[in-house]
Amino acid sequence: MRIMLRVSYDGREYCGWQFQPGEKTIEGQLNMVLSNIYNTDIKVIGASRTDAGVHSLGNVCVFDVDQSKIPVEKLPYVMNNALPQDIRVWQSLQVDDDFHPRHTNSLKTYEYRIWNADFPDPVKRYYTHFTYRKLDVEKMREAAALLVGEHDFAAFVSAGSQAQTTVRTIYSIDIIEEYPDNTLNINNSNSVNSRLIVIRVKGSGFLYNMVRIIAGTLMSIGSGLKDVNDISLMLESGKREYGGETAPACGLTMIGIEFL
Amino acid sequence: MRIMLRVSYDGREYCGWQFQPGEKTIEGQLNMVLSNIYNTDIKVIGASRTDAGVHSLGNVCVFDVDQSKIPVEKLPYVMNNALPQDIRVWQSLQVDDDFHPRHTNSLKTYEYRIWNADFPDPVKRYYTHFTYRKLDVEKMREAAALLVGEHDFAAFVSAGSQAQTTVRTIYSIDIIEEYPDNTLNINNSNSVNSRLIVIRVKGSGFLYNMVRIIAGTLMSIGSGLKDVNDISLMLESGKREYGGETAPACGLTMIGIEFL
Numbered sequence: 201m202r203i204m205l206r207v208s209y210d211g212r213e214y215c216g217w218q219f220q221p222g223e224k225t226i227e228g229q230l231n232m233v234l235s236n237i238y239n240t241d242i243k244v245i246g247a248s249r250t251d252a253g254v255h256s257l258g259n260v261c262v263f264d265v266d267q268s269k270i271p272v273e274k275l276p277y278v279m280n281n282a283l284p285q286d287i288r289v290w291q292s293l294q295v296d297d298d299f300h301p302r303h304t305n306s307l308k309t310y311e312y313r314i315w316n317a318d319f320p321d322p323v324k325r326y327y328t329h330f331t332y333r334k335l336d337v338e339k340m341r342e343a344a345a346l347l348v349g350e351h352d353f354a355a356f357v358s359a360g361s362q363a364q365t366t367v368r369t370i371y372s373i374d375i376i377e378e379y380p381d382n383t384l385n386i387n388n389s390n391s392v393n394s395r396l397i398v399i400r401v402k403g404s405g406f407l408y409n410m411v412r413i414i415a416g417t418l419m420s421i422g423s424g425l426k427d428v429n430d431i432s433l434m435l436e437s438g439k440r441e442y443g444g445e446t447a448p449a450c451g452l453t454m455i456g457i458e459f460l
Numbered sequence: 461m462r463i464m465l466r467v468s469y470d471g472r473e474y475c476g477w478q479f480q481p482g483e484k485t486i487e488g489q490l491n492m493v494l495s496n497i498y499n500t501d502i503k504v505i506g507a508s509r510t511d512a513g514v515h516s517l518g519n520v521c522v523f524d525v526d527q528s529k530i531p532v533e534k535l536p537y538v539m540n541n542a543l544p545q546d547i548r549v550w551q552s553l554q555v556d557d558d559f560h561p562r563h564t565n566s567l568k569t570y571e572y573r574i575w576n577a578d579f580p581d582p583v584k585r586y587y588t589h590f591t592y593r594k595l596d597v598e599k600m601r602e603a604a605a606l607l608v609g610e611h612d613f614a615a616f617v618s619a620g621s622q623a624q625t626t627v628r629t630i631y632s633i634d635i636i637e638e639y640p641d642n643t644l645n646i647n648n649s650n651s652v653n654s655r656l657i658v659i660r661v662k663g664s665g666f667l668y669n670m671v672r673i674i675a676g677t678l679m680s681i682g683s684g685l686k687d688v689n690d691i692s693l694m695l696e697s698g699k700r701e702y703g704g705e706t707a708p709a710c711g712l713t714m715i716g717i718e719f720l
Contacts, residue, residue, distance in 0.1 A: 253585050257640065276579060288656075290579040319536060319550040322470040323515050323587050323713065368490075380517065394550075397527040453583065455640075 201265060202299060203272055205230070205244070205279075206258045206291035206456075212326060213286060213313030216252040217259065219243075226250075226287060230261065233282045233313065237266050247301035247457050248308065251409065253449030254351075256329060258456035260301045264410045300458070305393060307371065309455040311402045312415035312447060318393035327395065329415075329451030330429075335397060337375055343421045344373035344399070346431045347414065354438030358409035368410070370403040375418075400455075408451075413440070420444030461525060462559060463532055465504070465539075466518045466551035466716075467492070468692035471709065472586060473546060476512040477519065479503075486510075486547060490521065491590035493542045499524050507561035507717050508568065513709030515587060518550075518716035520561045552558065561717070567631065569715040570616075570661045572707060573673035577654035588656065589675075589711030595657060595682030597635055603635035603681045604659070606691045607674065618706060626698075628662040634695070635678075660715075672707045673700070679702030684694075 207230065219231065227246055234242040245260040270278055275292040313328040315321055320330045334443040347370050354366040378396040399415050420426040426444055436441045475483040487506055504521040530538055535552040572610040575581055575588040577596050607630050614626040639657040659675050668701065680686040686704055692704045
């Protein structure tokens, strides 16, 4: 039987999702815990190979066992007992034996979270990227709109990708601003303009570092270092060097996957 | 001259705001950094003595110096250079020499954040309290409404308080539900009901552990362990034992202070 798991994790302490011998990885932890539970060698197949330091609220993987002595829906409790606190399994269910999380059409949601303020916020430092550069969100939205649809994203991939094609479809990019309560109604204040900017990207799938390159390029456009038209230049030329920096991993969270 | 600072911090590593010899405290860190900068012994006066493990987005303190060789508005940059990353000063301004942050009428906002779901969320674990008990938010709102106004909160204070009176005024308690995106549109799911419940309390001032006792009592009412009427019983009797547990520190954040 094939069992699907949904897994959330704090990526700070991990070298990413994908198993690497001798390194601490999410996949490695899941394999170890499942192999112990079922007393046989189990290897999960993941939906998204998130990078080192990237977080997730709901990555997906499947694995096969002859039979589960534990009721499938109880598996999260048993696994969480053995997993470290920065990984939690929150759903398990039996799926078709030929269900493959990377070969099934899906909608993946990622969020890149930016704390855009004069000063860092200690309680946000692990799960957002901080920048004091004022970002023009309207310009970022204009640039993001050019990325929506089916495009060749060759300029939005880091060296080391093993993808066979760089054509991908982005369904939507929403840029959301959230203003914290603590800066309201403070009299005589220095100029403090604090806000959280969330870049929410939905697509069928993403290339290596693609969301972080999108986030880095949109930030460059928002801060005026680059122009909205640089997006068109990137899409047309396929050249990575026209883009902004790859935004740091800590700001990226894989939100979840819907299978279509 | 008297200088006022607004300070945010991640309280996890600290024994609270208040200076204690030999312990790591927020006040102790600020005193040390300011004393080094001004090369004289400086002791800040804080507005709120938050407990061990409690976070803040904007606690306030003042201190006195004969003269500041650093332009007052640049002080956050100089202090943040010397402070650990879990404390950030984000505002500094000169105030009247007789301005005292505890003797000035103010509106203080605290938030108690609860991750109410079947499973913990790793990326929320440091800054929310997790409970899997289903909470009836409508009941919690009904109970919270009884606390708004001027009351004797003798039943809402832990032993060890040095307050001269237990009468306080709560201006408002809002209970906000936030539903995360990752649980939407997931087919065939186990029953997963995940949400963030934020108890936002505004008042003129709070007793020792008062917000955490309010949060713990509201959670007991929400989960059915206690009744809405227990709030009236607490207010009338002044007896702490009629209340719920003191909710854990990690869920509490001091949001900010407005001086009126």
